[in-house]
Structure formats: structure tokens, C-alpha cells
Amino acid sequence: MFKAAIRVNKIKTVAQLRGATLHAERHDEIGKARVREGAVPGEALAWSKAEASDRDYLAAFKAHKAEMQAGERKNAPLAMQALCVVSPEWVQAVGDLHDRDNPRNIALFDQAKAWAESWAGKGAVFGARLDLDEKGGAVVDLMIAPVRNSRAKLVISTQKALVDLKAATGERNEYAALQTSWAEWCRAHLDQNITRGLRRELTGREHLSPETYGQVMDKAREAVQRPAESLLGVLQAVDLSSGETELLRDYLLLRGEISRHREDPRSYAPPKGEVDQEWVASTAPETQDPWKLISAFRKGAEYILTAAQRFGVGLDELRRPDGHEAGRKWFPVLADRLHLGAVVAKCGAFCAHAEAFVKNLQQSDSSRKLYQDQLWPHNATELVARYNRHLGLDFPQHVTTEQKRDRGVSQRQEVVKFDHRSGRTGTTQQRDKDDGWER
Structure with missing residues (x-):
């Protein structure tokens, strides 16, 4: 039939x-x-x-x-x-x-x-x-x-x-x-x-x-293909070594990120680290060793990069002209590779953002401000843009400015945000909640 x-x-x-x-x-x-x-x-x-x-x-x-x-x-x-x-x-x-x-x-x-x-x-x-x-x-x-x-x-x-x-x-x-x-x-x-x-x-x-x-x-x-065997049944019937179990763990992790990105690519955010950005902002100025804080902040994203590297989907492979072929052995479906490429690119961009964010908070000289594309992984935002194009996504860059006016004086509060879609750090000007102006 x-x-x-x-x-x-x-x-x-x-x-x-x-x-x-x-x-x-x-x-x-x-x-x-x-x-x-x-x-x-x-x-x-x-x-x-x-x-x-x-x-x-x-x-x-x-x-x-x-x-x-x-x-x-x-x-x-x-x-x-x-x-x-x-x-x-x-x-x-x-x-x-x-x-x-x-x-x-x-x-x-x-x-x-x-x-x-x-x-x-x-x-x-x-x-x-x-x-x-x-x-x-x-x-x-x-x-x-x-x-x-x-x-x-x-x-x-x-x-x-x-x-x-x-x-x-x-x-x-x-x-x-x-x-x-x-x-x-x-x-x-x-x-x-x-x-x-x-x-x-x-x-x-x-x-x-x-x-x-x-x-x-x-x-x-x-x-139109024959239904696949039960995953649970296969796992129950297989005797896995500790190394194979770790490999399977990372493979399923990446599969999960592919599914999460496919469901809502525009809102995808890398897995959370041990601390969030708000906690980092309040702690960084008093922290002597920035790397301890950076590592905790981007731990989830770094793990994705490490796992992807095991399957041949590292940042260097993705940057090649045929980067969409990276990981074909493990991810034979092109769409899966495209979504995984986007995940890896966005996690890379977040890692660079995390380093720039923490280090900038620890120094007051604005002339020495660090930009994420200068840090590892360098120019990750270009890779994010590439995979956004592959997936038909288009994210215009913009800055929203909201002003508080009090007795004719404009007051602005700058908030640093990371745009997971474009992979870039941006600033938003926010008003106080009680400014009395219509939004």
C-alpha cells in the first residue's frame, strides 16, 4: 500500500x-x-x-x-x-x-x-x-x-x-x-x-x-514513511556505556534546543546560566575576579557550544561557505541543521555579550568600553545574521527611546539588553513607572 x-x-x-x-x-x-x-x-x-x-x-x-x-x-x-x-x-x-x-x-x-x-x-x-x-x-x-x-x-x-x-x-x-x-x-x-x-x-x-x-x-x-520504533523501547533494550550515555545526553540536549528554536525562533534565548543579568549587574562592580561571574552568567550557552562541537557543529564549521552541511551525520534533515546552526550562533553571541557586559560594569572609563564582536567568539553576530537569513528571519535593528519629562527636563535611564534574535547588545531608554505619561 x-x-x-x-x-x-x-x-x-x-x-x-x-x-x-x-x-x-x-x-x-x-x-x-x-x-x-x-x-x-x-x-x-x-x-x-x-x-x-x-x-x-x-x-x-x-x-x-x-x-x-x-x-x-x-x-x-x-x-x-x-x-x-x-x-x-x-x-x-x-x-x-x-x-x-x-x-x-x-x-x-x-x-x-x-x-x-x-x-x-x-x-x-x-x-x-x-x-x-x-x-x-x-x-x-x-x-x-x-x-x-x-x-x-x-x-x-x-x-x-x-x-x-x-x-x-x-x-x-x-x-x-x-x-x-x-x-x-x-x-x-x-x-x-x-x-x-x-x-x-x-x-x-x-x-x-x-x-x-x-x-x-x-x-x-x-x-509517508513507516512509523519509527518507540524511543523508550529502544533505550530500554540497549546497554549503554558511560561515554555513550554522555553522548546521548548531549545529542538529546541539542535536539531539544532545535525544537525550542523551531517553535519560536524570534524569541529563542540560550539556556540560562547559574545567575541572571540583573544579579550580574548588581554584583559585578564589587567582584574582583570577572571570569568567575562571566562563567556563571553564560554557563548554559557555553554548554551548548561544547555539546555542538562534539557533533561537528562548532562555530568554525558553521562559518564555512557550506556551514549548513556541518553535522549531517547526526542531523540528516537540513531544517534541523539550520535551526541548530542558529542556536549555536546565538549561544556564541551571548557568550561574547556576557564577557563584555561584566567587564564594562567593572571599569568606568567609557573610552575603554568593550564590544561583544571584539571578544570570543569574534563576530558571532555575523553568524547569527547568516542563519536568520537561512531561516527567512529578518530582525531590523532599532533602539526604543522613552523619555521622562519632569518640569521640562528630560531624564533617561539606560538599560543594557541582549537581543537574542540579532545576537547584539542594545540599550533602551526607560521612563520611571510613575511618570504619568501615556505609553
Whole structure:
């Protein structure tokens, strides 16, 4: 029996459409990295509503709106991206997985588009692609912008289309409805031996970039594979030495940080040390040995760097042009390596911040102020920025100034903060809580 699965992400910004275009055209670093050896980059079955290019999804989206005479709803998604998956073995049963002339590749490509328009509406798909240049296959990438009538106006509404589909399938949530609907369509139009994948929660990510596309693709392929053995059962059956236990401990620690970063990359903060920044600020001026305080402050971040080094994911490896390949043996999924790279970079930046923060508190000469990029690990913020780009994250640098005005005199209180997203130290001007001004 073969399996069918769906993965969906909502597209909320024009920047995401541009990013999807760059990935489809293999202009981004990660898109290039996913091309298998010997393949022609960009080889695919592809179509879009754009006149000039079958992969320019921004142009295709604009053409779609003009064709459908539909507007956008404020603060609503512009479109959704659906990855329609079947077991690769189904395609391979009649030919090569990466052959554009394989009749099953052609049928999968055509039927995925037909399926989406069966519930999203005729003409709802504005882009479709089945990549043939990657190691995997049997995944059709659809760009969908359903149009619905709202107060006598035609508007793009992904939510209404999903609600309608849920009602039609009788499923409890929209994503389960997509899974069921796609499996039933595959059975009816491709092969009666194709069945629905295991019921498991679909990815809840709503931010899609060229790099997270790879993560979604890996999740999609995972959905049609045989369920893994119970981790607990495996551990109970294995006799581990003390060294192996330590290795497993560090591996699981890094896995946990990958998951934590994936859940909310913008708010990720390195693991806590033995003391927090507030305690350091009050203690540093009276501490004779700064390193004892620095080590306690950044202990959690340093441990991550040490653990990552054991698996070949050190800062030096990440700085290489092919840094996203570091640790492939232990972390075969590209998305995991990207998130781990971001974790290591941010922990490195925090280590440099901790040293600068403590030492600056211990000396009063502002001309001798230390900056974190001057300290170990040097220029870690550049690595943070690199992995933010890999993951489609964009963090503008800014300083917020809040002023207290008392009898015409401005008073400012400077507070040092570490931005875990950008890896940089910043200052914020804060007012006293009782200043009486509206915020």
C-alpha cells in the first residue's frame, strides 16, 4: 500500500512570495544545497499564471488577483502553500522518480492541481511545481489563493475555503480535512492502493521562506514513511556505556534546543546560566575576579557550544561557505541543521555579550568600553545574521527611546539588553513607572 499526505503553510506577506520564488528558481543558498549531485538545478514540472516565468509566484499572484478580480482582506493570509505528497515508491513503480516523462509524475502533477481546485474553487491555484532535481520526489508544491464572496465583494479567503472543506469531509479540523480529502482524491484519480497517512498534527508554521520550505518538504516525506520504533523501547533494550550515555545526553540536549528554536525562533534565548543579568549587574562592580561571574552568567550557552562541537557543529564549521552541511551525520534533515546552526550562533553571541557586559560594569572609563564582536567568539553576530537569513528571519535593528519629562527636563535611564534574535547588545531608554505619561 502507498501513502498520501499533505503539508500546508499560510503565506502572509509579499516577501514570502518573493522568497518562494527565489527557492523555486534555485537562487538561494539552501535551494542550491538541496540539488542532488548530477541533477540540473531547477529541473521540474512547473506552471504558474505569470506570463514571464512559471516560478515567479509574486507575478503569478498579481495575475491571479487580476484574473479573479479579487481583493485582499486586511491582516488575512494572501495564499497558502500546499505540499501534496504520495509515497515515492508509487512513482518508481513505473519509472525513474526524477523522470519528467514518467507518467506517474505527470499524473501526480495534474491531479494535485485538480484536487486543490475541487475545494478551493476553479482557478484558485496560481502556481504548481514538482521538483525533479532533489534527492526525494513525488511532492507537488501548490500555491493556492481561494476566492470567496464577502459582502458583495470577491476577496481572497483561505480560511473560508478550509472551513468549507472541513464541513464537506466531516473532519474535526481543517488540516485533517485536507489530509482526508487528498487521500480520497488520490484513491479515486491515481491509484486505489493509495491510503491516508497516519493521523498526526500537520505543521502549524505560518511563516514560509525558501529555507523553511526545505523543512516542510522533509516533514511531508516523513509523513509517508513507516512509523519509527518507540524511543523508550529502544533505550530500554540497549546497554549503554558511560561515554555513550554522555553522548546521548548531549545529542538529546541539542535536539531539544532545535525544537525550542523551531517553535519560536524570534524569541529563542540560550539556556540560562547559574545567575541572571540583573544579579550580574548588581554584583559585578564589587567582584574582583570577572571570569568567575562571566562563567556563571553564560554557563548554559557555553554548554551548548561544547555539546555542538562534539557533533561537528562548532562555530568554525558553521562559518564555512557550506556551514549548513556541518553535522549531517547526526542531523540528516537540513531544517534541523539550520535551526541548530542558529542556536549555536546565538549561544556564541551571548557568550561574547556576557564577557563584555561584566567587564564594562567593572571599569568606568567609557573610552575603554568593550564590544561583544571584539571578544570570543569574534563576530558571532555575523553568524547569527547568516542563519536568520537561512531561516527567512529578518530582525531590523532599532533602539526604543522613552523619555521622562519632569518640569521640562528630560531624564533617561539606560538599560543594557541582549537581543537574542540579532545576537547584539542594545540599550533602551526607560521612563520611571510613575511618570504619568501615556505609553
